[in-house]
Amino acid sequence: MEHVWDFQTVFASWSLLSQGLFNTLKLGLLTLITGLFFGFFVGLGRYSRSSWVNFPAGVFVEVFRNTPALVQIMWFYFAFPIISPFDIDTFAAAALGLGLNTTAFCAEIFRGGIQSIHRGQWEAGKALGMTYREQVLRIILPQAVVRMIPAFMNRVVELMKMTSLASVIAFGELMHQAKTISTYHFNPIESYTVAALLFFLVISPFAFLVYHLENRFRK
Amino acid sequence: MSLEILSCRNLKKQFVENQVLRGIDLQINKGESLAIIGASGSGKSTLLRCLNFLEIPSSGEVSLRGELIGSRQNGQVLYQERDLIPIRAKIGMVFQHFNLFPHMTVLQNVMEGPRTVLKLPKSEYESRAISYLEKVGIPEKRNAYPSELSGGQQQRVAIARALAMEPEIMLFDEATSALDPELVGEVLDVILKLMQEGLTCVLVTHELGFAYSAAQRVLFMHNGVVLEEGSAYDVLVEPQQPRTIEFLRGHSRFQLPSPKNSQ
Structure with a gap:
């Protein structure tokens, strides 16, 4: 059987796709920012000498790092409301699931980055009479963030x-929109191909940036 | 008249099972230069680190200018971080591995304390930093990064960084142990100059020759206690304790002879 390519129907549904692209970016950026913000504090929390702080921080990270994001999204959408x-x-459920997941991973990145700074740096700041906050902000973070x-x-x-993954709870992000188009026009090849290309266009700059930065830091 | 700067009484430090300091009594007076010697593991670095609370003593008292540091509770001294922060600012510390801030230039390293901790205005912390860089003899390196300097230069910057806080006392924790032999001299020269200017200095060192010629008082530590204490000559040349004698013999086992044609 010969497949007749039909991208017309996909492009005719451009408003659906652009809506999906917007929602994908909205969900991604919001969870990234919240994940970075809270991840910083959770990551520092794991350093706390008080077990009232470091224990819950550790539990949080392990729970959200070791369960699939898909399960977290489904849980927040179907179980949490009960x-x-x-x-x-759907947006709130997806944002909660992905946001907490990202917080956990970012906390680990902060923790790992801070841990990679030699203890002598903390001590040098401390010996000058710096507070913990000053040590973190002036000495540790500027080196660790890089x-x-x-x-x-x-x-x-x-x-x-x-x-x-948010498509499973019918949040209108790119994947969900492609699915909608494919069931409406019976063109799964074209709609999923376009969706994949759009994902690639959005994501690949970051991946190339990683290569670039890794090369730079290796020097 | 001797004015007490820093002292400790019955200072003890225990790491889990390991008792590193077993009750140290020590008084350091203004303008004094004190060298602490001893084998590795004798507790000399831990003692130094307890004096500026990079390690928190397990028990015992430390006083700065006669004032007890920490708060007394049921006969025990309680050390809380917020009480210790202003104390550390008054005690300069130089580390074995320099611990310069690699993301800052030499000048920024030296300015950091006066700027962040003392919160001086820019004109003041900058000129102060430059004057201490001049004191350690490398003002021309002010815009270099630590990684561009030799070990000896880095350690001199670290000394300037500590001096810029204008501390009451300077602690040197094996300041030359990490240096190539040919770079040791330039750092010891700076330390010697500070001592001669009357800055109160305590140095943990393996440079016995330097301790002999620069320190007024020498302490020999063994196994967490001060075994012998006295003038540099008494401890290093005519020690009384068998342990001290053994330690010094180990240090002078291999020595170059003097040239044959010299007297």
Whole structure:
């Protein structure tokens, strides 16, 4: 059987696709920013001498790092509303699942980056009379963040791909929109190919940035 | 008149099972230069690190200018980080491995303390940093990064960084142990100059010759206690304790002879 290529129907549905692209970026960027922000504190929390801080931080990271993002999204959409007093829409469920997942991974990147800084750097700051906060902000982070950049870029790549998981709860991101188009026009080859290309266009710059940065840091 | 700068009483430090300091009593007076010697594992570095609270003593008292550091509770001294931060700012520390901040230039390294900790205005912390770089003899390297300097230069920057805080006392933790032999001299020259200017200095060192010629008082530590203490001549040349004698013999086992034609 000869397949008759029909990209017309896909491009005719461009408004659906662009909506999907927008939602993918919205979900990805929001979870990235919240993940970076909270991940920083969770990562520092794992350093705390108080077990009231480091224990929950550790549990949080292990739970969200060691369960599939798909399960987290499904859980927040189908299970969470049953035990919580308020409703949750598809975007909120996807953002919660991916956001917590990203927080956990970013916490590990922060922890690893900070750990890679020699103890003598902390001590030198401390010996000058710096507070913990000053040691972190003036001495440790400026050195650690540079080393973390490739890991964060990898995280962005993974996260942008994971946003497609939100299609299982019918959040209108790119993957879900492609599915809609394919069932409507019976053109799965064309619609999924275009979706894949769009994902590639969005994600590949980050991947190339990783190569570039890794090469630069190797020098 | 001797003015006490830093002292400790019955200072003990235990790491899990390992008792590293077993009760140290020590008084360091203004302008004094004190060298602490001893085999590795004798507790000399730990003692130094307890004096500026990079290690928190397990028990015992430390006083700066006669004032007890920490708060006393039920006969024990309680050390809380917020009480220790201002103390550390008054005690300069130079590390074996320099620990310069690699992301900052030499000048920024030296400015960091006066800027972040003392919160001086820019004009002041900058001129202060330059004057201490001049003191250690490398003002021309101010815009270099630590990685571009030799070990000896790095250690001199680290000394300038500590001096820029204008501390009451300087602690040197094996400041020359990580240096190539030909770079040791330039760092010892700087330390000697500081001592001669009357800065109170405590140095943990393996350079016995330097300890002899520069330190007024020498302490020999063994197994977490001070075994012998006295003038540099008494401890290094005419030691009384068998352990001290053994330690010094080990250090002078291999020595170059003097040239035959010299007297």
